[in-house]
Amino acid sequence: MTQDRRNGVLAGLFYIVAAATSIIAVLCYDPVLSDKWYLAVIDGRKTEVLVGVLNDLLLILSAVGTAVMLFPYLRRWNEHLALGYLCFRFMEAVFIAIGAVSILGLVQLSIHYEANGAADQANLLELGYLLQGFHRWTSMLGPNLMLGVNTTLYSYLLFRTRQVPRPLATFGMATAVLVFAAGLLEMFGAFGPYSAGKGLLALPVGVYEMSLAVWLIAKGFRSLD
Structure with missing residues (x-):
């Protein structure tokens, strides 16, 4: 197997890992993104949420991995656009990381919720809903807006x-x-x-990434020589 073929296989695998971990993370975050997020630890669902954070970390690594693997092949036509893609892909990863930190903040607030009095619990609730909103905005800016920009660039x-x-x-x-x-x-x-409605609009990009992954694994990249 040539180096270009191996690079294609690795890039394809990164896309598959990114898709799988993003779905798992969303499912695991349900306890702290619901209206009763403060019961997540009390209900024994802390581990579930932390598994989601771990999957987000794997998502970040795989997203950066796709960028690193694609860049040498994309820069051949236009290095400036390729650098733009690289930057926007990294920005997407940064927003995902910030969102994961907000999830860890919700877990920490949930740990302290039961041990505090009513007045402190009210403050914790306000902080919790703020962190939920924070996570929502980072999820929109990263896996939607930044993803849209970098997907346009690398597809072009x-x-x-x-x-x-x-x-x-x-x-x-x-x-x-x-x-x-x-x-x-x-x-x-x-x-x-x-x-x-949002799911229907976002679904095709997932289909595209999986199709691209299959192609890269099957065919690899064309030689840089």
């Missing part, structure tokens, strides 16, 4: 460099517009963070 560069079939890259650019639009609509209150 894949189109120009012909590293993947042009119809696949074109599909990627279209899905990038949809996931960006989903973030904007949530920002202005048209969609909730987990609404069916």
